[in-house]
Amino acid sequence: xxxxxxxxxxxxxxxxxxxxxxxxxxxxxxxxxxxxxxxxxxxxxxxxxxxxxxxxxxxxxxxxxxxxxxxxxxxxxxxxxxxxxxxxxxxxxxxxxxxxxxxxxxxxxxxxxxxxxxxxxxxxxxxxxxxxxxxxxxxxxxxxxxxxxxxxxxxxxxxxxxxxxxxxxxxxxxxxxxxxxxxxxxxxxxxxxxxxxxxxxxxxxxxxxxxxxxxxxxxxxxxxxxxxxxxxxxxxxxxxxxxxxxxxxxxxxxxxxxxxxxxxxxxxxx
Ligand SMILES: [Zn+2]
Numbered sequence: 001x002x003x004x005x006x007x008x009x010x011x012x013x014x015x016x017x018x019x020x021x022x023x024x025x026x027x028x029x030x031x032x033x034x035x036x037x038x039x040x041x042x043x044x045x046x047x048x049x050x051x052x053x054x055x056x057x058x059x060x061x062x063x064x065x066x067x068x069x070x071x072x073x074x075x076x077x078x079x080x081x082x083x084x085x086x087x088x089x090x091x092x093x094x095x096x097x098x099x100x101x102x103x104x105x106x107x108x109x110x111x112x113x114x115x116x117x118x119x120x121x122x123x124x125x126x127x128x129x130x131x132x133x134x135x136x137x138x139x140x141x142x143x144x145x146x147x148x149x150x151x152x153x154x155x156x157x158x159x160x161x162x163x164x165x166x167x168x169x170x171x172x173x174x175x176x177x178x179x180x181x182x183x184x185x186x187x188x189x190x191x192x193x194x195x196x197x198x199x200x201x202x203x204x205x206x207x208x209x210x211x212x213x214x215x216x217x218x219x220x221x222x223x224x225x226x227x228x229x230x231x232x233x234x235x236x237x238x239x240x241x242x243x244x245x246x247x248x249x250x251x252x253x254x255x256x257x258x259x260x261x262x263x264x265x266x267x268x269x270x
Contacts, residue, residue: 002094005094005110009090012086013084013087013126014053014080016123017053017079017082018075020082020130021075027135027146039069042067042069044066044067053080054079057076058076074134081130082127085126085253086123088257089123089126092257093118097110097114117160120157124154124157125150125205125253126253128147128150128201129249129252132147132245136244137245137246142195144194147201151172151204154204155172167207167209168203168204171204171206171207172204173203175202175206176199178216179195195245198245202216206256206259211255211263214262214263215252219247219252220247222250223242223247226246
């Protein structure tokens with residue numbers, strides 16, 4: 001039975017991933033969200049059966065039915081990874097809630113308010129981070145229209161979930177302040193103004209000092225690995241601009257999913 005819910009989370013994630021692709025595009029073009037989907041290459045409307053997450057891409061072999069132009073790999077990739085992340089967060093939350101108890105025997109527990117709020121929070125964070133990830137990767141900008149409302153919603157959800165509001169605010173000040181400091185020292189060369197707002201979101205989303213520090217460390221860890229890789233393969237040189245959101249998004253998700261385990265493992269070493 002639990003697998004049924006994980007599967008439903010996966011399908012829902014695929015739909016949200018599909019929405020994310022179109023949302024990022026329309027956010028950048030400043031378009032309304034409520035128009036029908038159209039082909040970004042030739043601007044013809046897309047029929048519903050050509051707009052099914054992942055499957056349509058495979059069925060059409062990566063080319064639009066309208067104009068035969070290549071469909072970006074971004075589309076199926078985002079749909080598939082959002083689907084996996086939604087399913088994973090459902091699974092991990094259920095496991096966390098049930099502890100050692102069997103998942104299938106205690107399924108009623110997932111009807112619990114706290115579980116549902118936690119799930120909404122995780123899914124919101126996944127959606128916001130995916131949007132920020134694509135946007136920052138493509139255009140080297142953090143979209144405030146996503147980061148700020150997401151930060152506020154995450155703050156409210158965490159209040160409902162029983163987090164201490166003062167701790168949340170201090171985390172946001174540390175997260176935002178950390179990037180503000182770099183912004184001031186480098187006069188906006190290392191990080192952009194959007195990264196400061198992203199730091200505030202990071203503070204609200206972690207809501208704990210240990211996880212906040214872990215997320216920041218992971219951001220730089222992932223960033224340096226990818227950075228060194230890109231330099232080695234000659235794609236970038238050391239002075240290239242860095243899209244911080246691209247590293248921060250996976251760092252925050254890892255912290256959200258496995259933060260306490262990583263911290264427990266680390267402190268257990270001493
Ligand atoms: Zn087309």
